[in-house]
């Protein structure tokens with residue numbers, strides 16, 4: 001191997017494990033507090049006051065520009081970037097660096113008026129009118145040309161600005177378009193994949209309901225109520241199209257940008273409109289917008305979404321937006337409780353974020369989001385949450401040196417597959433079977449007991465994990481099965497959840513029944529699945545409890561395969577049938593859990609899986625509701641403890657540690673309600 005290609009190979013192997021420190025600029029702090037700032041909405045005379053208040057809150061980064069197209073290019077071909085340059089320069093004077101957003105989520109009126117074809121078309125053929133935002137077609141060639149142009153002009157001007165540390169493409173990619181161009185591209189995509197229409201007809205089994213096609217152009221484009229093979233390929237096409245949408249802008253920015261400037265986009269947690277792993281294959285780091293999923297902060301769900309985002313690039317990430325106490329888009333926009341904003345900020349760092357940015361800095365004078373939480377009000381004076389965020393900023397500054405070069409490391413992985421989530425969503429069979437909730441049913445006890453879990457794509461490297469759990473890997477083609485078989489054979493402990501292995505990569509049923517190409521390794525299979533709306537008793541050596549929502553009857557066909565749990569008396573079909581199978585394979589094991597089990601039983605089973613694999617908690621005997629996060633690297637170990645409870649808690653540490661927030665050292669810490677401790681070994 002020539003040296004150059006050896007270096008490339010080594011970098012490719014190492015890169016998933018390397019860190020994305022907050023910025024690649026050594027003069028910027030390693031952990032950054034930030035906010036979304038919209039200088040285009042304010043007279044320049046007010047910027048300095050805003051930036052001074054940011055500086056006083058220890059804000060070191062602002063995201064700017066992502067909705068400012070009409071200010072950057074007020075009419076076609078007339079560019080105005082002077083204001084942006086002034087804003088960036090003034091921010092630098094306040095020691096605040098900038099992430100520039102390309103403004104393509106908000107096309108200006110002149111654009112959509114002149115180029116009607118750039119407007120998005122919905123599934124029912126309705127073309128968007130100008131207004132609101134995100135009204136563009138992600139596939140339209142003209143839109144891409146215009147997006148490329150504005151991104152390139154920004155990069156020419158700011159690609160070497162030392163105060164611009166990175167780029168955010170667009171904003172929260174979301175809806176596909178069903179315009180004629182997108183449909184034609186989908187047909188071409190299918191043709192490239194299947195080569196002949198006969199092959200597509202075979203893989204999709206189109207004899208069903210007379211769906212046989214004579215030509216690719218006849219294929220309808222739908223998001224639901226269709227052949228699941230078609231729906232799946234549409235989602236994959238949408239993923240590839242968002243990827244090429246990104247590449248279009250990357251090709252405009254990269255040639256003009258300092259290599260230290262990263263390129264990313266901001267994602268939305270569990271959102272599965274497309275495959276984030278596909279889109280992230282062309283991005284430098286992952287970044288997400290952390291808004292709590294329900295009316296109240298569920299720290300397990302929120303932590304899992306951090307872990308999901310970390311898994312997109314398998315390295316540290318950014319929180320590009322988070323809520324300063326409340327948002328404006330829920331039915332009742334209740335605030336986080338006092339103290340929880342700080343709690344959430346530290347949870348982000350604990351799970352591997354290197355930056356936490358609030359949306360937004362200052363209340364808009366007008367526009368759709370006047371009620372949203374902010375750090376300063378319309379008058380530019382601090383909102384009540386400002387002082388809590390200021391405290392966070394001071395703490396980030398204090399702990400940055402210790403956190404530099406560190407990241408979370410896990411011995412346990414949970415596999416998350418968009419193909420499988422879509423396959424289940426297309427044919428839920430039980431309205432209560434939400435693949436994310438089912439993933440969380442496995443994740444929660446794993447996280448609580450091991451205190452560190454990676455959420456990864458099915459093709460991630462697995463040999464570094466002691467336990468790998470695939471909650472509902474519904475789509476399990478042979479190549480993916482081979483990857484899992486190799487993991488078990490080298491001594492890994494693999495746990496499969498219900499609905500695993502039903503389908504192949506074309507969404508066709510696997511001929512072996514579940515778990516498809518893992519039937520031989522397991523030495524058993526699923527004889528039948530059942531949707532449930534009542535509790536079914538389940539018991540075995542590890543304990544007893546109940547199943548609900550989903551239960552599969554299993555059958556062991558290999559004498560080495562053990563039945564670990566059985567269903568009790570219920571609907572007749574399940575009575576006495578195996579519910580959990582397990583087989584030892586050399587040093588490794590494969591376990592199949594055929595039902596959605598209650599949390600207590602999941603706790604017990606999880607304890608046996610972790611114990612067998614030698615996975616221990618980072619800190620033992622921690623009170624319920626206290627979260628333990630560990631970041632290691634560069635010879636350092638930093639513990640972040642967060643008390644999510646409304647009552648105080650005490651934690652005994654594994655040994656004497658330095659208290660980075662309060663100074664001194666201690667072997668135990670007292671945490672007040674929503675209290676945080678940051679400790680170094």
Ligand code: GLA
Nearest residue numbers: 171172289321327328359372
């Ligand atoms: C999203 C968007 C922001 C803003 C916030 C409000 O995350 O990216 O522009 O609208 O929501 O919560």
